[in-house]
Amino acid sequence: MGDYRKLWESLQMDLEKHDALCAVLPELYGSVYLSQKDRAEAMNYFNFVISEVHGLRIEELNNHRQKGGKVVGTFCVYVPDEILNALGVIGVGLCGGSQFWIEDGEKVLPRNLCPLIKAFVGAKISATCPYFQSCDLLVGETTCDGKKKAYEILAEYAPTYVMELPQMKREKDIKDWEAEIKRFINEIENLTGNKLTYENLKNSIKLINKKRRALKRLYELRKNTPSPISGLDALLVSQIAFYDDIERFTENVEKLCDELEKKISILKANRKKRLMVTGTPMAIPNWKLHHIIENLDAQIVVEETCTGTRYFENEVSEDGETIDDLIRNIAERYMKINCACFTPNEGRVEDIIRLAEEYKVDGVVYYNLSFCQPYSVEYKRVEKALKDKNIPLILIETDYSTEDVGQIKTRIEAFLEMI
Amino acid sequence: MFYIGIDIGSTATKVSVLNEDNIIKNIALPTGWNSKETAKSVEEILKKEGFFEEAKIVATGYGRVSVPYAHKTVTEISCHARGVYHLTKKDFTVIDIGGQDTKVIELKNGQVASFLMNDKCAAGTGRFLELMANILGLTLEEMTDLARKGESVQISSMCTVFAESEVISLIGNGEKRENICSGVIDSVINRVYSMVQKTSSSGDFFLTGGLCENDYIVERLSKKLGKNVKTDKLARFAGSIGAALFAKNI
Ligand code: SF4
Ligand code: SF4
Numbered sequence: 001m002g003d004y005r006k007l008w009e010s011l012q013m014d015l016e017k018h019d020a021l022c023a024v025l026p027e028l029y030g031s032v033y034l035s036q037k038d039r040a041e042a043m044n045y046f047n048f049v050i051s052e053v054h055g056l057r058i059e060e061l062n063n064h065r066q067k068g069g070k071v072v073g074t075f076c077v078y079v080p081d082e083i084l085n086a087l088g089v090i091g092v093g094l095c096g097g098s099q100f101w102i103e104d105g106e107k108v109l110p111r112n113l114c115p116l117i118k119a120f121v122g123a124k125i126s127a128t129c130p131y132f133q134s135c136d137l138l139v140g141e142t143t144c145d146g147k148k149k150a151y152e153i154l155a156e157y158a159p160t161y162v163m164e165l166p167q168m169k170r171e172k173d174i175k176d177w178e179a180e181i182k183r184f185i186n187e188i189e190n191l192t193g194n195k196l197t198y199e200n201l202k203n204s205i206k207l208i209n210k211k212r213r214a215l216k217r218l219y220e221l222r223k224n225t226p227s228p229i230s231g232l233d234a235l236l237v238s239q240i241a242f243y244d245d246i247e248r249f250t251e252n253v254e255k256l257c258d259e260l261e262k263k264i265s266i267l268k269a270n271r272k273k274r275l276m277v278t279g280t281p282m283a284i285p286n287w288k289l290h291h292i293i294e295n296l297d298a299q300i301v302v303e304e305t306c307t308g309t310r311y312f313e314n315e316v317s318e319d320g321e322t323i324d325d326l327i328r329n330i331a332e333r334y335m336k337i338n339c340a341c342f343t344p345n346e347g348r349v350e351d352i353i354r355l356a357e358e359y360k361v362d363g364v365v366y367y368n369l370s371f372c373q374p375y376s377v378e379y380k381r382v383e384k385a386l387k388d389k390n391i392p393l394i395l396i397e398t399d400y401s402t403e404d405v406g407q408i409k410t411r412i413e414a415f416l417e418m419i
Numbered sequence: 420m421f422y423i424g425i426d427i428g429s430t431a432t433k434v435s436v437l438n439e440d441n442i443i444k445n446i447a448l449p450t451g452w453n454s455k456e457t458a459k460s461v462e463e464i465l466k467k468e469g470f471f472e473e474a475k476i477v478a479t480g481y482g483r484v485s486v487p488y489a490h491k492t493v494t495e496i497s498c499h500a501r502g503v504y505h506l507t508k509k510d511f512t513v514i515d516i517g518g519q520d521t522k523v524i525e526l527k528n529g530q531v532a533s534f535l536m537n538d539k540c541a542a543g544t545g546r547f548l549e550l551m552a553n554i555l556g557l558t559l560e561e562m563t564d565l566a567r568k569g570e571s572v573q574i575s576s577m578c579t580v581f582a583e584s585e586v587i588s589l590i591g592n593g594e595k596r597e598n599i600c601s602g603v604i605d606s607v608i609n610r611v612y613s614m615v616q617k618t619s620s621s622g623d624f625f626l627t628g629g630l631c632e633n634d635y636i637v638e639r640l641s642k643k644l645g646k647n648v649k650t651d652k653l654a655r656f657a658g659s660i661g662a663a664l665f666a667k668n669i
Contacts, residue, residue: 417531418530
C-alpha cells in the first residue's frame with residue numbers, strides 16, 4: 001500500500017487506532033485467502049482491491065469529492081444504487097464485518113445486539129473506517145429494529161437520512177416504496193445539485209443490470225460439479241461489489257468468468273460436499289464461516305444472503321417511456337428481495353428450495369449472526385420446509401469473535417459426516 | 420489387528436480396544452491440561468499392553484487433532500451415535516452431557532439423523548455442575564448425594580456467571596445446602612430438557628458421557644422427560660467404542 005497518511009489525516013481519522021486495524025488485515029487475508037490452492041489468475045484483481053482497501057479506492061473517492069462529487073454510504077441492499085449512480089454519487093456499502101469495531105460499538109449500544117450493527121457504529125465513532133469518513137451522507141432504512149434505532153445514534157456523528165422500507169409486500173407497499181424512492185431522489189438531488197433525467201436514470205439502470213448479470217454469470221458457473229471457484233473467493237467478489245467502481249468491477253468479474261469457464265473442462269471430480277449458506281449478510285472481512293467450512297471436506301457453492309444471490313437476482317426492467325415508469329421498475333425490482341424483515345416472507349423459503357435444487361447442494365448451513373431476531377425467528381419455517389424436502393440443515397449462530405471456531409468446526413464436521 | 424478408539428474429552432479421555440469380534444479393553448484417564456500429553460500417555464499404555472503395533476486408530480472428542488498417531492479423526496457426534504447403536508442395536512435419542520458441551524443426537528437406522536449442540540455457554544454441561552460444586556465446596560458425587568435429600572430451590576439464571584452469584588447469595592441467605600444442590604441439578608436438567616424439546620425426537624433416550632454413572636441424574640432426567648432414560652455400564656465409553664468401530668472401516 002502506498003502512503004496515504006495525509007489522506008487519512010484529512011479525513012479526520014484516528015490514525016493510531018487505524019494502524020492497529022491495518023496491521024491485522026493482511027495477515028488475516030494471507031491465511032484465509034492467499035493460502036488457497038488453484039485459484040484463478042483473475043482473482044489477482046480482487047487481491048489487489050483488498051490490499052488497497054483503505055488506500056487507492058479511498059483516494060478515488062477523495063478525487064471524486066475534490067471535483068465536487070458526493071459519496072453516500074448505505075447499509076442495506078434495498079437502497080437503490082441506480083438513483084445514486086444516476087445522480088453522480090458514488091455509493092459505498094458500509095456494513096461492518098470486523099471484530100475490531102465491536103468494542104467501540106458497545107460503548108454506545110447494548111451488548112446483546114447483532115455484531116453487524118455494533119461493528120458499523122463502532123467503525124464510525126472510532127473514526128477508523130475511511131469509507132465512513134469519506135461519506136457526505138449516510139442512508140439508513142427501516143429494516144430490523146436494531147438498525148433502525150442505531151441510525152439515531154449514527155446521526156449524532158454524521159448526516160444521516162433514513163428511508164422507510166415497508167414491512168409487507170402488497171401492492172400498496174410497492175406503491176409506498178415507489179413514493180419513498182421519489183423522496184430519496186429529492187434528497188440526493190438536493191445533496192448533489194444534479195437533476196435526475198430519463199437518460200441518466202436509464203443509463204444507470206443499464207449499468208447496474210450489467211453488474212448484476214456479471215455476478216449472476218459467476219454464480220451460474222458455481223452450479224458445475226465441482227465448482228470452479230471456492231466459496232471464499234465468490235464471497236469476496238460479492239463483498240467487493242459493495243464499494244468498488246461499478247464498470248471496472250463488472251469488467252473484472254467477466255474476466256474471472258471467462259477464465260473459470262475454460263477451467264471447468266479440466267477440473268477433476270472431488271469428494272467435497274456441496275453446501276449452501278443462507279441467512280444474514282457477511283460484511284468484509286467476515287470470512288469466518290466460509291473459512292471453517294472450506295478447510296473441511298466441503299465447498300460452498302451458493303449463498304442465499306445479501307452478500308450473495310439477494311444482491312444480484314432480478315434485474316430492473318429497462319422498458320419504460322417516462323422517468324416515472326423507470327422509478328416504478330426500480331421499486332418493483334427491489335421489492336422482490338426476500339429479507340426476513342418482511343412478513344410474510346415465503347419467497348425466501350421458496351428461493352432456498354429452488355437454489356438447493358439448482359446448485360445440487362448436499363446440505364444447507366443457516367448462518368445467523370448472534371442476536372439477529374428476524375433471521376433466527378424465520379429459522380423455524382425454513383427448517384420445516386427443508387425437512388419436508390429432505391434437505392439436511394444445520395443452524396450456526398455466531399458473531400465475529402474467534403472463541404467458538406473450534407466448536408463450529410466440530411458441528412460442521414459432524415454435519416458433513418451425517419449427510 | 421486391533422481397532423482402537425481414543426476419545427479425548429475436555430475432562431476425561433476414554434480409550435476402547437476392539438478385535439474382530441469384541442470389545443476387549445476400556446480405559447479411562449483424566450485429560451489434564453494438555454491433550455497432546457494425554458495422547459502420549461495413551462500411546463504408552465497401548466504399547467505396554469501390546470495393542471499399538473498392529474492397530475487402526477481413530478481419534479475423536481475435542482482433542483482429536485492432538486493425536487499424531489491416529490489414522491483418522493471423526494467427530495464425537497458420529498462416534499457417540501455409532502457407539503450407542505453398537506451397545507443397544509436401537510435407534511435411541513442420545514443425550515451426551517459432556518464437560519464442555521452437551522449434545523442431543525437422533526438416530527435413524529443406526530445413523531445420525533440430526534443433532535444439536537449447546538452454544539458457547541457452559542449452562543447445561545458438566546462444566547456448570549463442576550463449577551457449582553466448587554462454590555459449594557463439594558465434589559460432584561457429594562453434590563448429587565445431597566441433592567437427593569433436598570427440596571429444589573429455583574436457580575433462574577441460565578448463564579453460568581449469573582447462576583454463580585445466585586448460588587452465592589443463596590448460601591449467604593442461609594438456604595440449606597441440599598436444597599441448593601437440588602436446584603443446581605434441576606437447572607442442568609431443565610437446560611437439557613429444553614434442548615431435547617428443540618429436536619423432534621419422540622423416541623427413547625440414552626445417556627452417555629461422564630454423568631451417566633450417576634443414578635440420581637438419570638432419575639431426574641427421566642422424570643423431567645417423562646420417559647425412562649436408559650444407560651449402560653459402558654455408556655461412558657460410547658464415544659471411544661464408536662471411534663474404534665470407525666477404525667474398522669479404514
Ligand atoms: S438482510 Fe435485510 S436488512 Fe440486511 S441488508 Fe439484507 S435486505 Fe437489508
Ligand atoms: S443481520 Fe439481522 S439484526 Fe443484523 S442488521 Fe441484519 S437484519 Fe438487523
